[in-house]
Amino acid sequence: MSTESASVEERKNVIEQRHREAASEAIPEGPAKLYVDGEWVESASGETFETRDPTTNEVLATVAAGTAEDVDRAVAAAQSAYEDEWADTSARERQGILNEIAGRIEGRIDEFATIDTLDNGKPIRESRADAYIAADYFRYFAGAARRTGGETVPTESGKHVETIREPYGVVGQVIPWNFPLLMAAWKIAPALAAGNTVVLKPAEETPLSALELVREIEDVLPDGVLNLVTGFGEEAGAPLTSHPDVRKVAFTGSTAVGKEVMKAAAETITDVTLELGGKSPVVVFPDADVERAVRVVMLAMFYNTGECCTAGTRLFLHADVKEAFMEAFVAAAEDLTVGDPLEKETRLGPKVSREQAERTLGFVEEARELDATIHTGGGAPDDEALAEGAFVAPTIIEGLNHDSRPVQEEIFGPVEEVFEWTDYEAMIELANDVDYGLAAGVITEDLDRAYEAAHDIEAGTVWVNQYNDFPPGMPFGGFKQSGIGRENAAETLEHYTQTKSIDIDL
Ligand code: NAP
Ligand code: MG
Numbered sequence: 001m002s003t004e005s006a007s008v009e010e011r012k013n014v015i016e017q018r019h020r021e022a023a024s025e026a027i028p029e030g031p032a033k034l035y036v037d038g039e040w041v042e043s044a045s046g047e048t049f050e051t052r053d054p055t056t057n058e059v060l061a062t063v064a065a066g067t068a069e070d071v072d073r074a075v076a077a078a079q080s081a082y083e084d085e086w087a088d089t090s091a092r093e094r095q096g097i098l099n100e101i102a103g104r105i106e107g108r109i110d111e112f113a114t115i116d117t118l119d120n121g122k123p124i125r126e127s128r129a130d131a132y133i134a135a136d137y138f139r140y141f142a143g144a145a146r147r148t149g150g151e152t153v154p155t156e157s158g159k160h161v162e163t164i165r166e167p168y169g170v171v172g173q174v175i176p177w178n179f180p181l182l183m184a185a186w187k188i189a190p191a192l193a194a195g196n197t198v199v200l201k202p203a204e205e206t207p208l209s210a211l212e213l214v215r216e217i218e219d220v221l222p223d224g225v226l227n228l229v230t231g232f233g234e235e236a237g238a239p240l241t242s243h244p245d246v247r248k249v250a251f252t253g254s255t256a257v258g259k260e261v262m263k264a265a266a267e268t269i270t271d272v273t274l275e276l277g278g279k280s281p282v283v284v285f286p287d288a289d290v291e292r293a294v295r296v297v298m299l300a301m302f303y304n305t306g307e308c309c310t311a312g313t314r315l316f317l318h319a320d321v322k323e324a325f326m327e328a329f330v331a332a333a334e335d336l337t338v339g340d341p342l343e344k345e346t347r348l349g350p351k352v353s354r355e356q357a358e359r360t361l362g363f364v365e366e367a368r369e370l371d372a373t374i375h376t377g378g379g380a381p382d383d384e385a386l387a388e389g390a391f392v393a394p395t396i397i398e399g400l401n402h403d404s405r406p407v408q409e410e411i412f413g414p415v416e417e418v419f420e421w422t423d424y425e426a427m428i429e430l431a432n433d434v435d436y437g438l439a440a441g442v443i444t445e446d447l448d449r450a451y452e453a454a455h456d457i458e459a460g461t462v463w464v465n466q467y468n469d470f471p472p473g474m475p476f477g478g479f480k481q482s483g484i485g486r487e488n489a490a491e492t493l494e495h496y497t498q499t500k501s502i503d504i505d506l
Helices: 003-026 068-084 091-106 109-120 124-147 180-193 208-217 233-241 255-268 290-306 319-335 354-369 424-431 447-456
Strands: 034-036 039-041 048-052 059-064 159-167 170-174 197-201 226-228 248-252 271-275 281-284 314-318 373-376 395-398 415-421 439-443 461-464 497-505
Touching (some): 034 068, 059 208, 068 233, 091 124, 091 180, 091 208, 109 180, 109 208, 170 180, 170 233, 180 197, 233 255, 255 271, 281 424, 290 319, 290 415, 290 439, 314 319, 319 373, 319 395, 319 415, 354 395, 354 415, 415 424, 439 447, 447 461
Parallel strands (some): 170 248, 197 226, 248 271, 281 314, 439 461
Antiparallel strands (some): 034 039, 034 226, 048 059, 159 497, 373 395
16 A cells, blocks of 8 residues: 555545544434424334435434324424414513524534534534524524514594514425525524424435424423424425415425425415525626635635535626636635535535535536536545545636526536626626526625626625625525525515404494
């Protein structure tokens, strides 16, 4: 064995050992169960599935696979909890509970972060940020719970017309794997704040932090108010989102599945909030400060290994700055520390699974076949010690036709696609020429230009000279096929309540 291969072997062992130790500390032993009506129960079928660590490809835990029967029980429990207790809680009580949940998360940031890093592969500094932000969302909605009110409507004398906002009752929620704890918080916090009860299905790839959250807060909530049904999309997600007693569905995931969810909701005329895919443009203007622009684009593209619905995957560079920008951008991408996500220096971890890494690389292959230029990346990183993991090197591609599949579809990995522009109108037309409209970035020192572009781009959120900033209170959601509804803001509570008008003849 050569010295070099020995050191690869050694480093691989160090990573595996580190992950096994972290897993044995952070993840409870034994198969994880469903949480229904305040009890930990096996799935009705007795079936389970495995969730893996995408860095080492080792099994982290076995988890109960819920099916329609479990969903029925969970919805019935949520219904009873709503009718018996939760509907009568005051906003003040719910505020207290949500603040308590926030405190519980803040008290265990490291454990939650470790679990998400093991289960999803995201760098530990990012999963720590997720945990802090998750706690902050609970605090935000704890406060917002106190402000949901109605209005009085001017009318004839002798009459009094007023509106109140009432919760729906049972809310069914389904979340993806890219921000496991954070997506759970985005869903649970506003639903409970508004006075609903919840049945949540986490993604099969990353169920562990939601399980840990429920374990941590089970003594805080009355039985049945929050239920967790782990399992597969078809088997547990579909029965939940089409359940006749679920009065409100909130789904985050791909546009393809979002369409199925919306169709199913039509059967029972159920209200839906959909947070779906994206293919967001980032526009760099000729006056942009190159160093700042590179910083913003690195964050827009490579944060969370490109597994962000908001990822700024279509980069529109003005011809005047392109050369200087590309030189610095390619160097920055090659400099990004790719490696074990449990190490705090790591900036790019593996994708969530081998299957997802292959999907991303399939798009890169297609770009190659279309004769695109791959400026950097385009495969797994060179480091053999990472060979077991689902790693994809930071990749920058240029020369694709904007109509081609790799440009039009969401790649959901660390793959940037570069376009050069000179004519503003033509650039805006291309920037808007996708089915999605989730987010966008604009980089310029000129505020007039920034405003003009922010108005011209069809997107739910436009970041100027920054990216991926989500202050609670700022509405987030998609235009076009990126979704319906806005999360993280005061108006989110409107999505989780319905208006009742009361008209009195005095
Ligand atoms: P996905 O395949 O659509 O899955 C999302 C969730 O839906 C998972 O829990 C999945 O279960 C479940 N599901 C699958 N089929 C279902 C069905 N027929 N009925 C009900 N639920 C079903 O998406 P993903 O691959 O996990 O996540 C990536 C996608 O999410 C990307 O498109 C990304 O842009 C989007 N996303 C959007 C936002 C946003 O706020 N707009 C945020 C984050 C992610 P399984 O786990 O068993 O498949
Ligand atoms: Mg996993």
